[in-house]
Amino acid sequence: MSLNRxxxxxxxxSYEPGQTLIEAAQAAGIYIPHLCHHPEFTAHGSCKLCTVKxxxxxxxxxxxxxxxxxxxxxxxxxxxxxxxxxxxxxxxEGNHFCPGCEKSGDCQLQAVGYFLGMEDTHFPHFFPSRRVxxxxxxxxxxxxxxxxxxLCVRASRESDGKSVFxxxxxxxxxxxxxxxASGLLVDTPMTVQDRAAQVCPVGAILVKRTAFRHxxxxxxxxxxxxAEQSLxxxxxxxxxx
Amino acid sequence: MDPIxxxxxxxxxxxxxxxxxxxxxxxxxxxxxxRSVSRSMMSVIARHLEIPFARVLSVVEFYSFLSxxxxxxxxxxxxxxxxDHHLGSLDLAQKLSERLRVNFGKTREDGRVSLSYTxxxxxxxxxxxxxxxxxxxxxxxxxxxEALADCIEAGTPLDQWPASWFEVEDRVYRRDLLLEGDxxxxxxxxxxxxxxxxxxxxxxxxxxxxxxxxxxxxxxSKWQYCYEGPEGSIPGDASIPRYVVCNADxxxxxTFKDRVILSQKAHEVFEGMTVCARVIGAREGFLYLRGEYAxxxxxxxxxxxxxxxxxxxxxxxxxxxxxxxxxxxHLGAGAYxxxxxxxxxxxxxxxxxHPRNRPPYPVTSGYLGHPTVVNNVETFQAAARITAYxxxxxxxxxxxxxxxxxxxxxxxxxxxxxxxEIPWGTSVRDVVALAGASDVLGVQVGGPSGAFIGAQELDxxxxxEDLATGGSLMIFDSRRDVLEIARNFTRFFAxxxxxxxxxxxxxxxxxxxxxxxxxxxxxxxxxLVELTEIARLVQGNSHCGLxxxxxxxxxSTLERFPDLYQERLKALHFEPGFDLDGSLAxxxxxxxxxxxxxxxxxxx
Numbered sequence: 057m058s059l060n061r062x063x064x065x066x067x068x069x070s071y072e073p074g075q076t077l078i079e080a081a082q083a084a085g086i087y088i089p090h091l092c093h094h095p096e097f098t099a100h101g102s103c104k105l106c107t108v109k110x111x112x113x114x115x116x117x118x119x120x121x122x123x124x125x126x127x128x129x130x131x132x133x134x135x136x137x138x139x140x141x142x143x144x145x146x147x148x149e150g151n152h153f154c155p156g157c158e159k160s161g162d163c164q165l166q167a168v169g170y171f172l173g174m175e176d177t178h179f180p181h182f183f184p185s186r187r188v189x190x191x192x193x194x195x196x197x198x199x200x201x202x203x204x205x206x207l208c209v210r211a212s213r214e215s216d217g218k219s220v221f222x223x224x225x226x227x228x229x230x231x232x233x234x235x236x237a238s239g240l241l242v243d244t245p246m247t248v249q250d251r252a253a254q255v256c257p258v259g260a261i262l263v264k265r266t267a268f269r270h271x272x273x274x275x276x277x278x279x280x281x282x283a284e285q286s287l288x289x290x291x292x293x294x295x296x297x
Numbered sequence: 298m299d300p301i302x303x304x305x306x307x308x309x310x311x312x313x314x315x316x317x318x319x320x321x322x323x324x325x326x327x328x329x330x331x332r333s334v335s336r337s338m339m340s341v342i343a344r345h346l347e348i349p350f351a352r353v354l355s356v357v358e359f360y361s362f363l364s365x366x367x368x369x370x371x372x373x374x375x376x377x378x379x380x381d382h383h384l385g386s387l388d389l390a391q392k393l394s395e396r397l398r399v400n401f402g403k404t405r406e407d408g409r410v411s412l413s414y415t416x417x418x419x420x421x422x423x424x425x426x427x428x429x430x431x432x433x434x435x436x437x438x439x440x441x442x443e444a445l446a447d448c449i450e451a452g453t454p455l456d457q458w459p460a461s462w463f464e465v466e467d468r469v470y471r472r473d474l475l476l477e478g479d480x481x482x483x484x485x486x487x488x489x490x491x492x493x494x495x496x497x498x499x500x501x502x503x504x505x506x507x508x509x510x511x512x513x514x515x516x517x518s519k520w521q522y523c524y525e526g527p528e529g530s531i532p533g534d535a536s537i538p539r540y541v542v543c544n545a546d547x548x549x550x551x552t553f554k555d556r557v558i559l560s561q562k563a564h565e566v567f568e569g570m571t572v573c574a575r576v577i578g579a580r581e582g583f584l585y586l587r588g589e590y591a592x593x594x595x596x597x598x599x600x601x602x603x604x605x606x607x608x609x610x611x612x613x614x615x616x617x618x619x620x621x622x623x624x625x626x627h628l629g630a631g632a633y634x635x636x637x638x639x640x641x642x643x644x645x646x647x648x649x650x651h652p653r654n655r656p657p658y659p660v661t662s663g664y665l666g667h668p669t670v671v672n673n674v675e676t677f678q679a680a681a682r683i684t685a686y687x688x689x690x691x692x693x694x695x696x697x698x699x700x701x702x703x704x705x706x707x708x709x710x711x712x713x714x715x716x717x718e719i720p721w722g723t724s725v726r727d728v729v730a731l732a733g734a735s736d737v738l739g740v741q742v743g744g745p746s747g748a749f750i751g752a753q754e755l756d757x758x759x760x761x762e763d764l765a766t767g768g769s770l771m772i773f774d775s776r777r778d779v780l781e782i783a784r785n786f787t788r789f790f791a792x793x794x795x796x797x798x799x800x801x802x803x804x805x806x807x808x809x810x811x812x813x814x815x816x817x818x819x820x821x822x823x824x825l826v827e828l829t830e831i832a833r834l835v836q837g838n839s840h841c842g843l844x845x846x847x848x849x850x851x852x853s854t855l856e857r858f859p860d861l862y863q864e865r866l867k868a869l870h871f872e873p874g875f876d877l878d879g880s881l882a883x884x885x886x887x888x889x890x891x892x893x894x895x896x897x898x899x900x901x
Contacts, residue, residue, distance in 0.1 A: 114837060138834065142799050145803035180810065224359070225355075235349045236350065
């Protein structure tokens with residue numbers, strides 16, 4: 057029996073010890089939908105979009121270590137239907153209005169929705185009342201669009217060494233907060249050069265004065281779908297819009 | 298800046314080691330002192346502990362017992378458990394609200410009193426129950442409510458209230474292996490003098506003891522894995538710290554047996570933890586006590602001191618070399634999720650109670666990333682007795698897969714709600730008969746996360762082979778509304794979801810709303826299909842046990858009582874997608890109105 061090999065959707069691939077399933081899949085050119093995963097940062101496992109079946113058991117591909125003999129199912133009708141529903145949950149939880157959002161076309165939530173064949177939001181919307189923080193001279197924080205993936209939390213802590221962000225609250229009341237007594241982004245040491253300013257998969261953290269540099273129809277996911285994009289480079293990080 | 302008197306805050310900070318793991322403990326004391334944790338206090342605490350302000354905020358917002366807005370001088374929380382409702386708590390709540398002129402979820406303008414609901418307080422055998430400034434109130438009734446409101450209006454200090462109002466009784470109706478008699482302090486530890494860790498572990502293995510929190514993992518294996526430590530390390534390597542944690546975050550509605558064990562057998566629980574420490578090589582242990590049980594703390598601290606004085610805890614226990622072990626008590630602050638072992642560890646570390654990713658498991662990477670055993674109160678008590686009396690003594694009772702006895706918390710519609718220690722394998726029917734229940738409609742076994750079984754299933758047995766349970770048994774008679782019970786449980790999960798993963802964070806609220814729509818008579822056949830679909834999504838894709846079981850109340854009642862659901866449905870050719878009256882809820886909340894004219898009737 058060969059060592060360090062697993063099967064994903066019937067295809068045998070090899071992995072490096074220590075790799076998670078999503079990393080092994082990515083290296084082998086297999087896309088597993090995800091939003092909270094980013095190769096640079098500690099695995100999080102919260103969005104549950106990368107849910108796969110390993111030897112019949114449900115688990116998150118971004119946190120599950122690849123181990124000899126795993127039989128992984130990922131691209132199945134059942135799992136994709138589940139992922140579509142989870143994506144729809146993220147849509148109804150916040151306030152996502154793609155036509156009016158400057159991240160449209162560069163947004164991973166939107167792109168994964170298209171990829172999964174999502175045609176409506178299915179669930180009743182919660183229409184939460186959330187804040188916009190425009191206090192920072194160079195950055196916008198629009199919490200209506202936050203999906204609580206904690207990528208900015210991790211980027212700020214792990215790359216920038218600033219811990220600007222944190223998630224507070226509980227359950228559906230969970231919310232992104234910033235590290236200042238005033239609660240405003242301007243009172244944190246965050247700058248536009250921070251990694252945390254670039255990793256937001258949706259339009260929650262935006263760089264001011266960069267919107268609409270690219271017209272709609274001429275944006276990342278207008279060219280390629282998120283699967284192709286994800287396999288080329290993990291995440292498009294050019295200035296949005 | 299808020300006008301804060303800095304002196305009490307400074308003395309609270311001075312009392313604690315300057316470590317971020319103390320955060321939650323500090324916040325609890327600040328809340329008790331100031332009735333709130335304001336942002337300016339959070340800044341002071343953050344600077345003192347050298348942690349980000351946002352970390353403090355995230356913890357304050359996570360736990361139900363912490364509040365940024367000042368709560369009343371009297372903070373009154375009534376149990377929202379369904380058994381309390383059935384004992385008339387909702388009527389009492391309304392009376393209280395009228396009498397004290399304050400709505401639920403609010404603080405009265407003069408700051409005198411706050412009124413709210415809280416998840417099960419672990420006093421279901423003597424409800425309706427609640428908490429006032431963290432102290433338990435039991436057996437509430439109309440007379441007591443009136444007198445209590447008078448005390449609040451008069452500003453009478455709590456220590457001048459009648460002691461009987463706070464009296465918590467331990468009602469034990471059946472004692473067996475664990476509750477019969479007392480183990481003299483040190484009896485189990487004596488065995489450690491002549492037996493090495495392997496012998497002790499062998500007895501635990503022989504006893505067949507499985508975790509009593511509900512999941513039933515073999516205790517001996519858990520202890521052995523922890524001793525072995527992370528992959529690649531030398532088993533028992535003394536340079537790697539190991540921890541023993543006792544999970545006394547008994548939050549499953551309808552459970553109160555740990556409260557009784559801690560009241561009556563705390564010595565044995567601590568002794569079991571000490572045995573575990575010897576087996577795995579731990580020097581530090583924690584008792585994670587749910588915030589609702591803070592009233593037990595004083596007695597428990599006293600027992601710990603007595604054990605230290607007797608040489609049963611502390612340095613060189615029983616004079617043995619290399620056997621130092623001590624136990625600290627850590628209080629929770631109102632979060633059911635912290636009963637999940639990895640969330641509990643996060644909470645011990647002074648963080649929000651978010652369950653961790655697994656692997657690694659706590660036995661290799663637990664508290665502060667070190668190997669940690671987390672066991673239930675009852676498990677440790679059993680381990681102490683097994684060490685004293687031997688594995689065979691324990692294994693001779695019970696069934697093949699479920700050895701020994703189980704301590705049950707029985708509540709609901711029965712003559713004698715209380716504690717019943719029964720051999721595993723006992724039928725639900727026998728327990729129900731012991732408790733003096735008749736006309737049984739169904740029994741909720743294992744709390745909301747367990748299963749609702751109907752009257753025709755009473756011969757099922759309480760055992761890992763059939764109905765596994767952490768110990769909650771709620772009995773409902775034919776007066777009760779099955780859907781109302783399931784609805785209460787569904788609301789509970791939405792309230793307690795930690796918010797970490799999408800399926801549970803969003804799904805439990807979707808479930809709550811969808812179920813409410815059906816219960817209130819606005820649902821159609823299609824809504825029922827949708828309800829089932831959401832239930833399966835939440836059950837199959839959530840990160841931890843909370844989400845994976847959150848749909849059980851709906852799924853288990855839908856399976857057994859489909860007719861009750863059908864009866865609530867509207868026969869319509871269209872789906873009413875818009876609830877006119879429901880959509881006015883925000884307007885009602887904003888204007889503080891709930892009178893008849895603030896509601897709109899919708900034509901069918």
